[in-house]
Amino acid sequence: MWPGCFLLPGCEAPSTTMSRSPIQVLLVEDNPIDCRLIRGLLEQQPSATFSVRCADRLHSAHEQLRSSPADVVLLDLTLPDTSGLETFEQLHRHHGHLPIVILTGVEDEILAATAIEHGAQDYLIKGQVDRSSLARALRYAIERKRGAEAIHRLNEELEQRVLERTRELTASNRELEAFCRSVAHDLRAPLRAVDGFSQALEPYSQQLGEQGRGYLRRVREAIQRMALMIDAMLKMSSVARCPMRRQSVDLSAMAHQVIAELESASGGPPVEWVVAAGLHTWGDAQLLWMALENLLGNACKFSRHERYPRVELGSDGPGAFFVRDNGVGFDMAYADKLFGPFERLHGDKFEGIGIGLATTERIISRHGGRIWAASVPGQGAVFHFTLPEKTGGSPPRGRLP
């Protein structure tokens, strides 16, 4: 009868309902003749499956439903105490779980459509229903309502389950983060021991010979590298979990400060810096400083071997920015590796441990933005990123290559 019904738990087949006990109908009708007529139609069903009670006012319908529930309500819209769609709305508001079938003398298609839209199960016209069609309408109304309720319940359960999953995921993420942090911390102690004791071998260097001293030097270089990596891991983890303090940030002014620091630290050929004026965003100044430092520092590092290194910070449009350089660039085949921690596309030709872009990516995504890069080897690289424009705003979606 209702094939879709069997898919829904808690939805029983109509036949079961019929054979179990009579369907309780509350007929809300103020006209005694209509009342008798409709009652007659329903109670003369061959298998006597309906038990009908009557209420002649909406007020008494409420009272009856409160004292003993019904399976379905057959509702006239014109009653002494209310009329029109308001009659349905009032009943529906207080008994939302109950299927309501409207049975009225008003033949009005628009009213009918509105009533169905607002949750009525059916809109029947007096004089146009017979014994079997009325019985069918009521049974279908009950099953339809049951199906709708089951779907509603499932949706709620689903939402609840999604919430629980999200909570679990958040908790396990936090646990994982804490685990990584504690591992990183714990790695420092043995590393300090290796470094310390290899240095304590210094007085014995004569006995070690040339080759032995070379090995020792390599041990210590490896330790320094590992120490840098551990610190970078800890820093990256703190970038991911530190609280955000959002404010209006003048990216142009910040870039000039970052550049001044980079200039004082680097000893390469002078870089031509081009910074667009008036670049603003809304974000955490400390995190954005780190992001700019990484992006501008990288651009500078990878263009240092050029004759005329040039680095540019500009805007692609509202909330969209880029850092472009004319350096070595990278092979786009490896573009997806750029932002992975400890990934390095240029091997040992350039210093660094491959954590800058991973950190930057985390910072941008914490602001709700995205970052991606494009390059042609030998012709420089450009890093595009998006950030919120102003208070509470979200960054533009941005294009992906």
Add this chain to the structure above:
Amino acid sequence: MTMNDSLILLAEDDPNDEDLIRLALSESGVHYCLDVVHDGVEVIDYLFATGIHGGRDRARLPRLLLLDLKMPRMNGLQVLQVLRRVRVGDGIHLPPVVALTSSNEDHDINEAYHWGAHSYICKPVGFEEFSRCVQQVAHYWLELNRPPQSHGRAEVMAGV
């Protein structure tokens, strides 16, 4: 070393770090002698001359406590909490406490100060830096810093 050398109490459970601290101190040029305990319970026993340190000469007071935070039985923060309860007039003179630990976590730093640590130092990984750091601590607390000389010592030095 003589009895006039400044006594440092080191609470450290990692034997590697213990030796590295010894190495660093031996090159510091500071006149010191070093006692080492290996967990929080032992720190308390040492300072109060109880338990396995019951026979200790109470007159010999450490001028500095270097306290690791991550230790078995009782950790460094718990040690600080116990020391915090020592009141003026208890007749126990407590040394300044420098937390010397691997942890760089804001939580540990804040808690350590909250419970009365006088200084907090995160052990650097590289030995050169670590060594320099230990030497500076020893130099500052044993040579530059002037502790109170008589009564009120517990109050001031324990930061109660």
